[in-house]
Amino acid sequence: MECKLLQVTNVSFAYDKHLVLNDVSFELASGGLLGILGPNGSGKTTLLRLLGGLLCPTTGQVVLDGSDLDSIPKAGLAKRMAMVPQETYLAFDYSVLEVALMGRYPHLQTFEVEGPEDVELARAALTETGTADLEQRSFMTLSGGEKQRVVIASALAQFGRRAADAGRRPSEVLLLDEPTASLDLGYQLDIASTIRRLNKDRSTAVVVSTHDLNFATSVCDHVVLLRQGCVLAAGPIHKILRPDTVKDLYDVDVVVEQHAVAGHLTITPLARRATDAPDGH
Amino acid sequence: MSNELTGTIKRPSHQTSGSGNETPITPSAKRSWSLRRKLIVTLSGFGGLALITLVVAPLVGPTPITLARVFDTSVPFRDNVDAQIFFIARLPRTLAGILVGASLAVAGVVFQALLRNPLATPFTLGVSAGASLGAMLVITLGLPSAVAGIPAVPIASLLGSLGAAGIVYAMATLRHRGLSTTVLLLAGVTLNSFFSALIMFVQYSSDFAQTFQTVRWLMGNLDVGGFQPILATLPLLGIAFVMFGTLPRALNLLTLGSDSAAARGVDVLRVQRVAFLSASLATGAAVSLSGPIGFIGIVIPHLIRLVVGADHRIVMPASAFLGAAFLVACDVVARSVMAPLELPVGVITALTGGPFFLWLLVRRR
Numbered sequence: 001m002e003c004k005l006l007q008v009t010n011v012s013f014a015y016d017k018h019l020v021l022n023d024v025s026f027e028l029a030s031g032g033l034l035g036i037l038g039p040n041g042s043g044k045t046t047l048l049r050l051l052g053g054l055l056c057p058t059t060g061q062v063v064l065d066g067s068d069l070d071s072i073p074k075a076g077l078a079k080r081m082a083m084v085p086q087e088t089y090l091a092f093d094y095s096v097l098e099v100a101l102m103g104r105y106p107h108l109q110t111f112e113v114e115g116p117e118d119v120e121l122a123r124a125a126l127t128e129t130g131t132a133d134l135e136q137r138s139f140m141t142l143s144g145g146e147k148q149r150v151v152i153a154s155a156l157a158q159f160g161r162r163a164a165d166a167g168r169r170p171s172e173v174l175l176l177d178e179p180t181a182s183l184d185l186g187y188q189l190d191i192a193s194t195i196r197r198l199n200k201d202r203s204t205a206v207v208v209s210t211h212d213l214n215f216a217t218s219v220c221d222h223v224v225l226l227r228q229g230c231v232l233a234a235g236p237i238h239k240i241l242r243p244d245t246v247k248d249l250y251d252v253d254v255v256v257e258q259h260a261v262a263g264h265l266t267i268t269p270l271a272r273r274a275t276d277a278p279d280g281h
Numbered sequence: 282m283s284n285e286l287t288g289t290i291k292r293p294s295h296q297t298s299g300s301g302n303e304t305p306i307t308p309s310a311k312r313s314w315s316l317r318r319k320l321i322v323t324l325s326g327f328g329g330l331a332l333i334t335l336v337v338a339p340l341v342g343p344t345p346i347t348l349a350r351v352f353d354t355s356v357p358f359r360d361n362v363d364a365q366i367f368f369i370a371r372l373p374r375t376l377a378g379i380l381v382g383a384s385l386a387v388a389g390v391v392f393q394a395l396l397r398n399p400l401a402t403p404f405t406l407g408v409s410a411g412a413s414l415g416a417m418l419v420i421t422l423g424l425p426s427a428v429a430g431i432p433a434v435p436i437a438s439l440l441g442s443l444g445a446a447g448i449v450y451a452m453a454t455l456r457h458r459g460l461s462t463t464v465l466l467l468a469g470v471t472l473n474s475f476f477s478a479l480i481m482f483v484q485y486s487s488d489f490a491q492t493f494q495t496v497r498w499l500m501g502n503l504d505v506g507g508f509q510p511i512l513a514t515l516p517l518l519g520i521a522f523v524m525f526g527t528l529p530r531a532l533n534l535l536t537l538g539s540d541s542a543a544a545r546g547v548d549v550l551r552v553q554r555v556a557f558l559s560a561s562l563a564t565g566a567a568v569s570l571s572g573p574i575g576f577i578g579i580v581i582p583h584l585i586r587l588v589v590g591a592d593h594r595i596v597m598p599a600s601a602f603l604g605a606a607f608l609v610a611c612d613v614v615a616r617s618v619m620a621p622l623e624l625p626v627g628v629i630t631a632l633t634g635g636p637f638f639l640w641l642l643v644r645r646r
Contacts, residue, residue, distance in 0.1 A: 054543050078546030091397035091536045092591040102534050106546035110527060113316060113594075151541075158545060175544075 005030035005171050005205050006051065011060035013046055019229060020046045023060070026224045026234040030171045031203040033195070035210060035220035035237070039250055043229040044209035045086070048177050051207060052083040065170065078106035080170045082155035086178040088147060090139055096150050097135040100126050103157030107165075121160030125153040129194055145187030148179060149194065156198070172204045179208060180215050192218045213254075217241065217265040225249050241265055247273055323589050327602035334606040335379060339371035341613050343620035369507070377505045377570055378609035378626075382577055384518055384567040386604025387525055389578030390585075390597055391560040394532040395553060396462050403564040403578040406469030407445040410476035412568040413499055415441025417480055420494050421487040434498070435510055435569040439517075442565030445472055450557060459539075460553045500625035501574035503612050510570055517566040524559035528552065529593035536591070576630040577604050580638050587641055607634065 006028035013021040020043045028034050036044050049055045050062055053069045062069040064081070082103070090099075100122040101114050108114065114122075126132040129149040134142065139150065152174075159172045176195070180188040196219060198204045210216050216223060216237070223240050225232040227249055233240045246254045251273045259266040340346060350356075350363040358364055388403040396405070403409065415437035418424070424433055452468035453461050480499075484492055505511060531552040534542040539549045564578075581604045582596065589595050611629040618624065 049540065052544050054540055074543070074548060075546040078544065081544075083540070083544035085538065085540055088537060088541065091394070091399065092586060094533070094536065094591050098533075098590075098592065099537075102537065103545060105530065105534055108530070110530070113320075155544075 004028070005032070005065060006173060006207075007063040008051070009061055009063070011047075011050060011057040011062060013043075013050060013055065013058050015046075021050070021057075022229045024226075024229070024231050025060075026231060028173070028205055028207060028222075030205055031199065032205050032222055033199050033220045034205075034207045035216035035223040036207065036226055037210060037213065037216055037223050037249065038226035039211060042226045044211075044226055045177055047226065048083070048175050048207065048209050051173075052081060052175050053077055054083070064173070075106040078158055079161075080159065081173045081175070082158045083175040084148070084151050084155050084177065084179060086181055088151045093138050093140050095135065096126065096131065096137050096139055096142070097122060099139050099150055100135070100154045100157050103154040104160075106158060107160075107162065117162045118160075121162070122153075122157045125156040125160065126150070128156060128198065129153040130190070143187075145183050145190060148183065148187070148191060152176070152179075152191075152194065159202075159204070172202065174198065174204050174206045176206065176208045178210055180210065180212060188212075188215060195219050213241070213246065213267040217267065218262065237265065241267070319589070320595055323595050323599050324602070327599045327606070331379065331383075331602040331606040334609045335375060338375045338378070338609045338613050339367055342366070342371060342617055373505055373508050373511060374503050374612065375609055376508075376511050377503045378612045379605040380511065380514065380518060381503065381567040381571045381574060382581075382604040382606070382608030383601040384521070384563040384604075385574065385577040385608075386581040386600040387522075387597055388560040388563045388567070390582040390593065390600050391525065391528065391532070391556050392578075393582060394535055394593065395556040395560070396466050397536065397538070398466065399583065400579070401466075402575075403560065403567075404573060404575065405473070406449050406465065406561070407472035407476055408442045408561050408564045409568050409573040410473045410480070411445025412438035412442035412565060413573060414476045414480055414483070415439070415444075416498050416569075416572070417483045417495050420498065421483050421491045432510065435513070438572075439565050439569040442561065442568055445476065446557070446561035446565065448472060459550050460557075462539075462553070465557070497625075498572045501572040501627045503571050503574075503608075503626055504623075505570060514566045514570050517562055521559045521563035521566065524555050525563075525597060528556055528559070529597050532556065532593040532597075533591075574608065574627045574630060576627065576634055577608055580634045581607060584634075584638060584641065 004027045011024045104118045223237045224234040253270040255268045346363040351367040392401040416434045419433045419437040449469045453465040534547045543549045585599045612626045615624040615626040615629045
C-alpha cells in the first residue's frame with residue numbers, strides 16, 4: 001500500500017506581487033526521503049514553509065494524508081509534522097533540555113506543565129540525535145552542529161506520544177531547511193546519518209532542502225529540482241540527477257558517477273558552463 | 282533506545298514488575314518535580330519579598346509610626362496622626378508602587394520576548410512617550426483638571442499611550458502578512474522620538490509653572506494622592522494581567538523564532554497580538570498612575586533571568602514580584618534619604634539597581 005503522504009498540486013506562491021513558486025507539483029511517499037534541490041533563491045525555503053503549513057499557497061493545494069493542510073488544526077498538524085529551520089537563534093538562553101521540551105507544546109494544554117512522560121520523550125529525542133549528554137548545557141554555547149541536532153531533537157519531541165494517546169500512529173513528516181548549510185564536513189555526515197537513521201528506524205518521511213548535491217545524494221531517494229520557482233524535474237534520484245539536468249539547474253558541467261565506497265551517486269563539478277569562464281579551457 | 286518514540290511510553294506503574302532494562306523513571310520524575318519545585322521556591326521567595334515590602338514600607342519614613350497606634354481605635358481618625366500618615370500618605374503610595382513596579386517589570390519581559398530583543402523596555406515602542414504627551418497637553422493647555430470626578434491628567438496619558446500603541450500596531454500589521462516585529466520596533470522607536478519632539482515643543486511654549494509641573498510629571502512619582510487613581514487603574518491592570526497569564530509558554534517558543542513556534546503549533550499572530558496589547562495596556566495604565574519610571578522594565582527582567590533562567594513561566598511572575606518590591610523599596614529610600622525633601626523615585630531605581638545589575642553581569646560572565 002504505497003500511499004502518497006504529501007501531495008503538492010499546482011502550487012504557486014507570491015510575496016506581494018513577486019512570484020516565488022510557479023505551478024509546483026510533486027508527491028512524497030510515506031516513509032520517503034525527498035530532497036528539494038536548487039540554487040540559492042530558487043524558492044526552496046518558501047516551498048518548505050508551504051509544506052509545513054506556515055504559508056498558504058496563492059493557488060493550488062498541499063494535501064497531507066488526504067486532507068488539505070489549511071483544514072488541519074495547528075496543534076494536530078504539529079504532532080505529526082515538524083520543521084527544522086536553517087539556523088536557530090535563541091533570543092534568550094535556554095538549556096538543551098528546555099529546547100527539546102519546547103517540542104511538547106502541541107501536546108499540552110495552555111496551563112499544563114510538562115510531566116514526567118514529556119521529559120522522558122524529550123530525553124529520548126535527544127538520545128536519538130546523540131545529544132543526550134548535553135541536556136543541562138546552555139543552548140547558546142553549543143557548536144553549530146550540536147545546535148542543529150538539538151533542534152532536530154526538539155522537532156522529534158513533537159512526534160512523541162504519551163501512553164494516553166495510544167492508537168494508530170499517523171505517519172510523521174520532518175522538514176529540514178538546508179540542514180548542513182553552515183556545518184563542517186564531520187557535522188554534515190552526522191546530520192546525514194541522523195536523517196537516514198530516523199527514516200529507517202521510525203519510517204519518518206523526510207523532506208530536505210539543500211543546494212549541496214552530494215549531501216542530497218547521500219540522504220535522499222527522490223528529488224525535486226527547483227529553478228526560479230519552477231520544477232525542472234522530479235522523481236527517483238538515480239533517474240533525475242544526470243549531467244544534463246544538473247547543467248540546467250546550476251549552469252555547471254559535472255560528472256555524475258556511482259561511488260563504489262560511498263555507495264551513492266557523487267557529483268563532481270568541472271566548470272561553469274555559462275559564457276563567463278575566461279580562464280579554464 | 283532509538284525506538285522509544287515509535288511506540289507509546291509506558292506509565293511508571295506498568296514498569297514496576299517489568300524486566301530490569303526498562304528505562305528508569307526516577308531522573309525524569311526528579312526533573313519534573315524540580316521544575317514544579319523551582320516554580321514554587323522562586324515564586325514563594327520573590328512573593329514573600331514583595332509581601333514583606335508591602336507590610337514594612339508604609340511603616341518606614343521620616344515620621345516614625347507604629348502599627349499599634351495606626352489601628353488604635355480608641356483615638357478618632359482625625360486625631361490619630363499615625364493612622365492619617367499610614368492610610369492617607371503611605372499606603373496608597375505603597376500600593377501604587379506595587380502595581381506600577383509589577384506592571385512595568387512584566388511588560389518589559391513581554392516586550393523583550395515579543396520583539397526577541399533583550400534591549401526592549403516598556404517604553405521602547407512609544408507607549409510612554411504617548412502617555413507623556415497626553416499628560417503634557419492637559420497641563421499646558423490648561424484643560425479642566427478633572428472629568429466626571431476623575432483627574433484629567435491620568436486619563437489623557439492613558440489615551441496618549443493607547444493612541445501611540447494603536448499607531449504602532451497599525452504600522453506593523455498594515456502591509457504585512459501577520460505582524461512584523463521589525464516594523465513594530467522601528468515604528469515604535471520613530472514614534473518615540475516624534476512624541477519626544479512634540480513634548481519638547483509643548484514644554485518650550487509653556488510658562489515656568491507649567492514647565493515645572495510637566496518636568497515633575499516626567500520624572501515619575503508614586504505620590505498618587507489617594508486610593509481613587511489606584512482603583513481606577515485596577516480594571517485595566519486586571520485585564521492586562523489575565524492576558525499575561527495565557528502567554529508564558531507561547532513566549533518561550535517565540536524565542537525560537539516565529540516559524541519554529543508556528544511549526545510547533547503556536548498561533549503566532551494571536552500570541553503576538555495578546556502580548557502587544559497586554560504589555561501596552563499595562564504600561565499605559567502604570568504610566569498614567571505614576572508617570573514614566575524608567576529602569577524597572579529592563580533591569581528586573583534581566584536580573585530575574587540571570588537568577589532563575591529564561592523560562593517565562595517563572596520569569597513573568599518572579600519579575601512581577603521583584604519589580605513590585607524593588608520599586609516600593611526605592612520609593613521608601615526616595616522619600617526618606619533627604620527628608621523632608623523627596624527625590625524622584627526614578628533616580629533611586631537607576632542609582633541603586635544599575636550598579637547592582639552591572640555587578641551581577643560581570644560576576645556571571
